[in-house]
Amino acid sequence: MWIIFALLSAVFAALTSILAKIGIEGVDSNLATAIRTVVVVGMAWIMVFITHAQSGLSTIGKRSWIFLILSGLATGASWLCYYKALQLGEASKVVPIDKLSVVITLVLAFVFLHEQFTAKSIMGCVLIGAGTLLMVI
Secondary structure, X not given: OHXXXXXXXXXXXXXXXXXXXXXXXXXXXXXHHHHHHHHHHHHHHHHHHHOOOHHHHHHOOHHHHHHHHHHHXXXXXXXXXXXXXXXXXXXXXXXXXXXXXXXXXXXXXXXXXXXXXXXXXXXXXXXXXXXXXXXXX
C-alpha cells in the first residue's frame, strides 16, 4: 500500500509545482508560501479530526515535539526557497534541482540514521545527480 501513496505523492508534488508556477505570477513568493501553508495546515487538521487522531496529542513525547518542530522549520525554509526559485526560474529547471533532496536524504540517512548505503543506492544517487545536471544545463 505504501507504494500507492508514494506514487500519489509524486503526482501531487508534480501538480504542486505546475499550479504554483501558474499561481505565483505577480505574487510575492513569501506571500504565496504563506497562502499555501494555511491551506496545508487546514487540510492536515481536517484529516486529524476525520481520522480521530487528535487524542494522540497528549501522548507525544518531548523528543518527538522537538524533532517535529525542527522538521516544520525545515519544511518552511524549503517552501520559501522553492517558491522564490519558482518565481525566478523555469519550473522545468527548478523542480529537478529540488528533487536532489532524494540524494541529500540518502546521505543524511546514512550519516544520522545509520541506514545502509548499498551499491544500488549509490548508483541511484549518481544517476539522479547526473539526470539533474543533464536537465538543467
